[in-house]
Amino acid sequence: MKQLMLGNEAVARGLYEAGCSFVSSYPGTPSTEITEAIAKYPEVYAEWAPNEKVALEAAFGASLAGRRAFCGMKHVGLNVAADPLFTISYTGVNAGLIIGVADDAGMHSSQNEQDSRHYARAAKIPMLEPADSAEAIAFAKLAYEISEKFDTPVLLKMCTRVSHSQSVVEPGARVEVLGEYKKDIAKYVMMPGNAKRRHPVVEARTRDLVAYAETAEINRIEDGEDKSIGIITSSTSYQYVKEVVGNRYPVMKLGMIWPMPEQKIKDFAASVEKLVVVEELDSFIECHCRDLQIPCVGKEWFSCIDELSQNKVAQQLAETPVSGVKLDAQIPPRPPVMCAGCPHRGLFYTLKKNKLTVLGDIGCYTLGAVAPLAAVDSVICMGASVSGIHGFSKSQNGAADGKTVAVIGDSTFMHSGITGLVNMAYNESNATVIIVDNSITGMTGHQQNPTTGVNLKGDPCTKIDLETLCRAVGIRRVRVVDPYNLAQCDEAIKEELAANEPSVIISRRPCALLKNVKHKAPLAVDADKCVGCKACMKIGCPAISIVDGKAKVDATQCVGCGVCEQLCKFGALKEV
Amino acid sequence: MMETKNIMIVGVGGQGSLLASKLLGRLLLTRGYDIKVSEVHGMSQRGGSVVTYVRFGDKVYSPVIDKGQADYIVSFELLEAARWTEYLKPGGKIIVNTQQINPMPVIIGAAEYPENLAEKMAAAGIDVDAFDALTLATQAGSAKAVNIVLMGHLSRNFDFTEEEWLQAIAESVPPKFLELNKTAFSLGRNA
Numbered sequence: 001m002k003q004l005m006l007g008n009e010a011v012a013r014g015l016y017e018a019g020c021s022f023v024s025s026y027p028g029t030p031s032t033e034i035t036e037a038i039a040k041y042p043e044v045y046a047e048w049a050p051n052e053k054v055a056l057e058a059a060f061g062a063s064l065a066g067r068r069a070f071c072g073m074k075h076v077g078l079n080v081a082a083d084p085l086f087t088i089s090y091t092g093v094n095a096g097l098i099i100g101v102a103d104d105a106g107m108h109s110s111q112n113e114q115d116s117r118h119y120a121r122a123a124k125i126p127m128l129e130p131a132d133s134a135e136a137i138a139f140a141k142l143a144y145e146i147s148e149k150f151d152t153p154v155l156l157k158m159c160t161r162v163s164h165s166q167s168v169v170e171p172g173a174r175v176e177v178l179g180e181y182k183k184d185i186a187k188y189v190m191m192p193g194n195a196k197r198r199h200p201v202v203e204a205r206t207r208d209l210v211a212y213a214e215t216a217e218i219n220r221i222e223d224g225e226d227k228s229i230g231i232i233t234s235s236t237s238y239q240y241v242k243e244v245v246g247n248r249y250p251v252m253k254l255g256m257i258w259p260m261p262e263q264k265i266k267d268f269a270a271s272v273e274k275l276v277v278v279e280e281l282d283s284f285i286e287c288h289c290r291d292l293q294i295p296c297v298g299k300e301w302f303s304c305i306d307e308l309s310q311n312k313v314a315q316q317l318a319e320t321p322v323s324g325v326k327l328d329a330q331i332p333p334r335p336p337v338m339c340a341g342c343p344h345r346g347l348f349y350t351l352k353k354n355k356l357t358v359l360g361d362i363g364c365y366t367l368g369a370v371a372p373l374a375a376v377d378s379v380i381c382m383g384a385s386v387s388g389i390h391g392f393s394k395s396q397n398g399a400a401d402g403k404t405v406a407v408i409g410d411s412t413f414m415h416s417g418i419t420g421l422v423n424m425a426y427n428e429s430n431a432t433v434i435i436v437d438n439s440i441t442g443m444t445g446h447q448q449n450p451t452t453g454v455n456l457k458g459d460p461c462t463k464i465d466l467e468t469l470c471r472a473v474g475i476r477r478v479r480v481v482d483p484y485n486l487a488q489c490d491e492a493i494k495e496e497l498a499a500n501e502p503s504v505i506i507s508r509r510p511c512a513l514l515k516n517v518k519h520k521a522p523l524a525v526d527a528d529k530c531v532g533c534k535a536c537m538k539i540g541c542p543a544i545s546i547v548d549g550k551a552k553v554d555a556t557q558c559v560g561c562g563v564c565e566q567l568c569k570f571g572a573l574k575e576v
Numbered sequence: 577m578m579e580t581k582n583i584m585i586v587g588v589g590g591q592g593s594l595l596a597s598k599l600l601g602r603l604l605l606t607r608g609y610d611i612k613v614s615e616v617h618g619m620s621q622r623g624g625s626v627v628t629y630v631r632f633g634d635k636v637y638s639p640v641i642d643k644g645q646a647d648y649i650v651s652f653e654l655l656e657a658a659r660w661t662e663y664l665k666p667g668g669k670i671i672v673n674t675q676q677i678n679p680m681p682v683i684i685g686a687a688e689y690p691e692n693l694a695e696k697m698a699a700a701g702i703d704v705d706a707f708d709a710l711t712l713a714t715q716a717g718s719a720k721a722v723n724i725v726l727m728g729h730l731s732r733n734f735d736f737t738e739e740e741w742l743q744a745i746a747e748s749v750p751p752k753f754l755e756l757n758k759t760a761f762s763l764g765r766n767a
Binding site: 002003004006029030032033108109132161162164165166167168236239240242243309310311320321322323324325326327328329330331332333334335336337338339364367370371372443445537540542544545546556 | 588589590601602605610611612613614615616617622623624625629636637638639640642643644645646655656658659661662663664665666668678679680681682683684685686687688689690693696697700701702719
């Protein structure tokens with residue numbers, strides 16, 4: 001039966017139908033829903049791993065054992081998983097292994113705009129790229145066939161617009177696939193002698209895959225009436241191209257983006273007057289065409305910055321539609337903000353008040369960098385706050401002591417903060433790490449993690465104790481504060497910064513959006529007491545505004561966290 | 577061949593635009609259209625400006641709507657309607673809840689919330705249908721039903737029957753909120 005399905009759910013459906021029975025992933029927008037969706041199928045074991053490297057190695061283990069496996073992540077997650085990726089390319093697989101990676105052109109929810117296609121070429125692994133939900137199902141199934149036929153892991157590349165758009169699909173039935181583990185030291189033990197024998201196998205495999213790409217149905221040519229231009233494209237760019245040119249120009253749609261067919265591209269180029277490559281982000285297909293000595297137009301028409309769209313394509317290949325009216329008014333931006341009642345707010349206020357240098361990390365608490373808090377000095381990648389604060393502190397020979405902290409979330413700490421903390425203990429830096437423990441992975445939409453005591457399937461499981469863990473890696477000073485209590489936060493931060501050894505403060509309070517969190521009644525402003533000093537505005541709470549010179553609390557948003565109440569010297573903010 | 581119709585649903589992260597698009601998707605599927613619905617997940621959901629694109633027709637390619645293409649812009653909030661006017665097609669229509677939610681730059685005094693936006697849009701020649709969906713939602717039993725009130729109002733522009741809409745609502749909301757949402761739909765449709 002036809003139904004609408006999100007691209008990511010369609011990937012999960014395809015995996016399910018193909019008999020995938022093991023999934024290990026780390027959440028990351030826009031990839032998260034693949035793993036959330038597949039966890040709903042009882043036939044499939046699915047888990048959140050602490051990070052993408054662990055997840056890929058776990059998925060490889062399942063493949064080795066003879067089970068079709070999957071590992072999902074966002075583009076930057078593939079950097080973390082790159083170490084096993086390059087060597088799994090050499091070993092190949094036993095049962096099929098798919099690595100799902102979702103790029104975020106336009107950076108809707110990411111720290112960079114990297115193009116994951118380069119990994120396919122660099123690691124010599126085939127990459128399929130669906131353009132809608134129906135293809136997501138079909139390509140996930142095909143990826144297992146390719147994986148097993150060519151003895152290779154397969155990258156399934158998504159992007160925000162394919163991952164997060166629903167389109168019409170017709171789900172099919174599941175097939176069960178059960179392989180057996182076979183010991184094969186020469187294939188699976190990658191010490192130099194064996195690896196030297198595997199590298200030529202990988203090169204031969206790529207040549208075989210090029211031959212496959214020449215005739216594969218997923219690399220198709222859609223004919224057009226006007227041969228003055230021929231277009232090579234893939235993924236969501238294909239959708240923009242078809243929207244704009246319809247059947248006017250011939251279009252080669254690549255479903256397999258690596259390796260690419262050679263003769264097929266040469267023949268296509270020869271059949272048209274001018275070859276145009278329409279692709280998002282980097283000049284990946286374009287560079288391949290140039291390698292094949294085929295002249296083409298690419299990035300000079302379509303920027304490597306930001307997403308493409310039908311109008312950007314139309315600008316070069318047709319007529320751009322007339323825009324609607326732009327209002328003659330200054331429309332203020334509406335950036336994302338910490339929610340009302342967010343437990344991170346009180347902590348960041350305290351950091352700002354103490355004028356500290358704050359190395360931040362990846363999560364909702366990155367929003368601590370947004371005005372009026374503006375309390376974060378750098379954010380790079382998962383875990384960089386802890387490792388970075390060590391370098392910052394050590395390099396200053398004590399001059400930065402007492403002035404710098406790292407802030408990292410519970411899930412991010414488990415992902416890659418622990419190794420940085422080990423470095424701090426081992427190499428004895430005198431810095432303070434604050435773990436903002438909101439008992440969930442917040443930004444990606446509430447995924448469980450090793451500190452929550454609940455697994456992906458929703459069952460209770462071993463809960464990693466952060467205090468014990470920090471002490472075990474060699475940090476002697478570990479304490480817990482409630483970020484709703486500003487005086488307690490202030491005292492803890494001052495004491496730990498004054499101490500002459502590394503320390504960890506766990507700022508613990510569950511995310512205000514969690515369904516099981518009980519909130520107090522909203523606060524209200526006593527207009528007789530409010531003098532309009534705006535002290536309560538310093539925390540950037542979306543529930544508080546100044547109306548006619550007095551503070552006003554939006555009762556529909558306020559969850560009664562009481563942080564603003566502690567800032568009011570006049571007792572004007574009170575429970576109703 | 578039917579030309580693709582484009583509906584943008586815009587608002588503030590957390591206002592419930594995902595349910596509105598889910599409802600539209602279910603409804604349109606019953607007529608056998610090709611459909612694409614594009615959503616925003618992740619950081620923007622934390623109180624930022626959010627947009628959902630719903631497109632339907634015989635064959636829909638792009639999952640997004642670009643400038644000058646929207647037949648309807650349904651806005652949960654006044655400033656957000658004003659933000660997206662360039663996306664409206666000539667002859668398109670904006671349906672907007674007159675609720676105002678201050679963005680952080682306004683809250684901290686770094687920017688001002690423009691005045692009389694509905695009037696400004698109308699003066700710019702835009703077909704604006706502005707009404708207080710929040711009050712109607714509250715009347716139906718929950719401020720969160722603004723999304724269904726807006727869908728009720730949008731429904732007047734399509735030839736789907738009220739029964740077809742209500743069936744799609746029944747498939748999209750939990751049973752215990754069905755009556756509330758039916759009331760919200762009806763209030764929006766008749767507003």
